[in-house]
Amino acid sequence: MTLRRRVFLGCQLAVPLGAAVGARRVLAQDVLTAQAGDATRSPMGKRLMAFLDEADRQDLSLDPQTAVLRGDTSHAHDFGDYLSDGYFAAVESNLRRQLAAFTAIDRAQLRGAAERVAYDTWRWQARLALRRFDEGCIRFARQM
Numbered sequence: 001m002t003l004r005r006r007v008f009l010g011c012q013l014a015v016p017l018g019a020a021v022g023a024r025r026v027l028a029q030d031v032l033t034a035q036a037g038d039a040t041r042s043p044m045g046k047r048l049m050a051f052l053d054e055a056d057r058q059d060l061s062l063d064p065q066t067a068v069l070r071g072d073t074s075h076a077h078d079f080g081d082y083l084s085d086g087y088f089a090a091v092e093s094n095l096r097r098q099l100a101a102f103t104a105i106d107r108a109q110l111r112g113a114a115e116r117v118a119y120d121t122w123r124w125q126a127r128l129a130l131r132r133f134d135e136g137c138i139r140f141a142r143q144m
Contacts, residue, residue, distance in 0.1 A: 042111035048119055051105060055098050055122075062090055092133045099126055 041049065060067040063082075064075030081087045102123065110116050132138050 040112075042109060042115060044106055044109035045111060045115040048105050048110065048115060051102065052118070052122060058094055058098070062087070062094060088133075088138055092130070092138075095126060095130050095133075099130065102126070 060070075060072065060075065062080075064078040064080045067073075067075045105119065107116060107119050110119055
């Protein structure tokens with residue numbers, strides 16, 4: 001198998017980046033929402049949920065189609081810019097900013113499996129999305 005084909009096969013997930021970015025927050029938030037409620041969350045768990053809400057809001061501003069699919073019509077007038085260099089730069093910048101802010105959340109202070117799973121899920125998905133940029137998958141997919 002040629003290197004170009006291996007890179008292509010390894011980067012196939014890079015194309016639907018907008019959907020992957022939005023899915024990160026939904027999965028992590030669903031884990032926390034399934035928990036008994038806000039009263040049972042640790043203080044750090046409440047910070048994590050606030051972070052996830054804000055990160056989701058930022059992501060939806062870049063991905064209005066996902067917002068509409070979730071029932072948020074505040075961006076329904078906007079089709080979205082999913083192909084330009086500016087879009088990919090904004091997504092990457094947004095991910096890097098979010099990961100930097102995420103470091104303020106101390107996993108050791110999270111209480112219960114639900115909080116830790118939500119933390120781990122978001123971190124894993126964010127790192128995976130950034131890896132697509134760092135390894136050139138996004139650049140390669142855009143050239144196809």
